[in-house]
Amino acid sequence: MLLSHLLDILQDWQAAFPQRRSCRRAIAQALGTLTAFGRRTLSRAIWAQGHQLDDWSAEYRLHARSQWRPADLFFPILQRALSWRRGRYVAVAIDDTRLRKTGRKIPTAAYGRDPMSPKFHVNLMLGLRFLQLSLLLPLYRYGKVSPRALPIRFEEAPPVKKPSRKATDEQWAEYRLATKQHNLSIRSVESIRGVRADLDRTGCRKTLLMVGDNSFCNRTLFSAVWDRIEIVARTRRDLRLCRAAAPASGRIYDPVKFTPEQVLQDTRIPWKKIRIFYAGQWRKVPCKEVPDVLWQSGAKQRLLRLLVVGPIPYYLPSQKRKHQRDPAFLLTTDRHGTIRELLQPYFDRWQIEVNHREEKDTLGVGQAQLRSRCSVARQPAFAVAAYSALMLAGLTALGAERNHQYQPLPKWRRNAKRPSCLDLVTLLRKEMVTNQARLEPLGIRMDWKSLGLAAAA
Numbered sequence: 001m002l003l004s005h006l007l008d009i010l011q012d013w014q015a016a017f018p019q020r021r022s023c024r025r026a027i028a029q030a031l032g033t034l035t036a037f038g039r040r041t042l043s044r045a046i047w048a049q050g051h052q053l054d055d056w057s058a059e060y061r062l063h064a065r066s067q068w069r070p071a072d073l074f075f076p077i078l079q080r081a082l083s084w085r086r087g088r089y090v091a092v093a094i095d096d097t098r099l100r101k102t103g104r105k106i107p108t109a110a111y112g113r114d115p116m117s118p119k120f121h122v123n124l125m126l127g128l129r130f131l132q133l134s135l136l137l138p139l140y141r142y143g144k145v146s147p148r149a150l151p152i153r154f155e156e157a158p159p160v161k162k163p164s165r166k167a168t169d170e171q172w173a174e175y176r177l178a179t180k181q182h183n184l185s186i187r188s189v190e191s192i193r194g195v196r197a198d199l200d201r202t203g204c205r206k207t208l209l210m211v212g213d214n215s216f217c218n219r220t221l222f223s224a225v226w227d228r229i230e231i232v233a234r235t236r237r238d239l240r241l242c243r244a245a246a247p248a249s250g251r252i253y254d255p256v257k258f259t260p261e262q263v264l265q266d267t268r269i270p271w272k273k274i275r276i277f278y279a280g281q282w283r284k285v286p287c288k289e290v291p292d293v294l295w296q297s298g299a300k301q302r303l304l305r306l307l308v309v310g311p312i313p314y315y316l317p318s319q320k321r322k323h324q325r326d327p328a329f330l331l332t333t334d335r336h337g338t339i340r341e342l343l344q345p346y347f348d349r350w351q352i353e354v355n356h357r358e359e360k361d362t363l364g365v366g367q368a369q370l371r372s373r374c375s376v377a378r379q380p381a382f383a384v385a386a387y388s389a390l391m392l393a394g395l396t397a398l399g400a401e402r403n404h405q406y407q408p409l410p411k412w413r414r415n416a417k418r419p420s421c422l423d424l425v426t427l428l429r430k431e432m433v434t435n436q437a438r439l440e441p442l443g444i445r446m447d448w449k450s451l452g453l454a455a456a457a
Contacts, residue, residue: 012076040364050445070381099366149351286310
């Protein structure tokens with residue numbers, strides 16, 4: 001039963017909270033956040049628990065005053081989910097995301113580039129910037145389903161506030177120094193090392209393989225000193241790379257430079273066919289490999305490895321013409337793993353985008369109306385941890401594939417092989433309404449009528 005497995009996972013939160021009553025309130029609020037209808041404000045989560053006539057201040061103080069760290073909520077999920085990983089790597093996707101806000105008095109809310117703006121016109125949006133790390137689970141090894149990504153970190157990464165136009169030269173100097181010490185890349189390094197420490201706590205000695213897009217292919221990540229951590233990131237096609245110079249030349253870098261685009265066009269470098277699970281089935285993906293390359297301005301003297309993924313053909317519905325996806329250029333610090341071990345996590349990385357969509361659209365992460373400095377950073381992470389626990393509970397209780405225990409699919413969605421977040425939320429609501437005895441220790445009084453009324457709150 002989904003509810004039983006979810007409660008087992010949430011009970012592990014006891015180590016994160018200083019008091020038992022705080023953990024009890026957090027578990028109840030997590031269930032209310034997952035099952036409420038409409039916008040996922042804190043008031044609707046309270047109403048979904050049946051506490052709309054009770055004092056609500058303790059629910060808000062849970063995020064504003066209670067002493068707990070968001071990273072501690074994700075540790076039990078990481079510990080349990082490692083059993084779904086195989087091979088010598090623990091693959092984790094990394095990406096940043098923005099939660100849209102409208103209140104200008106919200107701490108750390110800042111204007112940034114709207115990722116949904118068109119390429120020919122950059123728009124700005126007011127919001128909160130968070131850094132997310134998700135554990136990639138290769139579910140295609142257990143059935144013909146797509147992989148799943150479980151969030152194991154969701155940390156606020158606000159930009160440094162820019163001084164006013166009337167600021168002094170000293171204030172501008174402090175701002176420039178702060179941007180170098182407190183930026184997204186520095187925060188990424190700290191989060192990655194935090195995940196490595198959590199893996200060591202679980203007793204896992206496997207290498208941590210971090211997979212990111214081109215914003216994480218930078219000097220900070222590729223020049224950092226890592227312990228059992230490797231980086232795979234998409235890079236630009238015009239990046240200037242080179243080989244090591246001959247020993248007798250007295251140089252470090254070979255003066256002859258080349259780019260990934262030139263490697264793609266070079267017919268002397270043979271293509272290799274790598275078997276990758278992609279778009280619902282196993283496919284042969286063309287790839288080129290260039291070992292022992294140097295990125296002089298980024299990784300200095302660290303030897304890297306360049307992988308070039310060739311254009312992949314595909315067909316659109318009702319069209320006979322064959323289309324091709326753009327080639328991909330990957331730079332990695334791992335020089336010893338096989339190409340397949342590095343390419344497969346890169347193709348699985350897209351699941352973190354699914355996480356962003358489900359967190360914002362299905363569960364409304366970021367819609368809670370809070371102003372406290374601690375609440376602004378911790379409540380979204382709390383909701384993401386509840387979402388991650390629900391995803392893991394669905395895997396352990398019902399398996400990787402969609403079965404008869406879920407609600408029947410509509411006619412226009414008959415081919416879904418993997419349950420969605422909405423499928424799990426619907427099943428959780430049904431089990432919570434029909435199993436009131438399991439919810440009595442948490443003080444939850446839930447029925448379909450109260451859930452419907454909460455949507456109008």
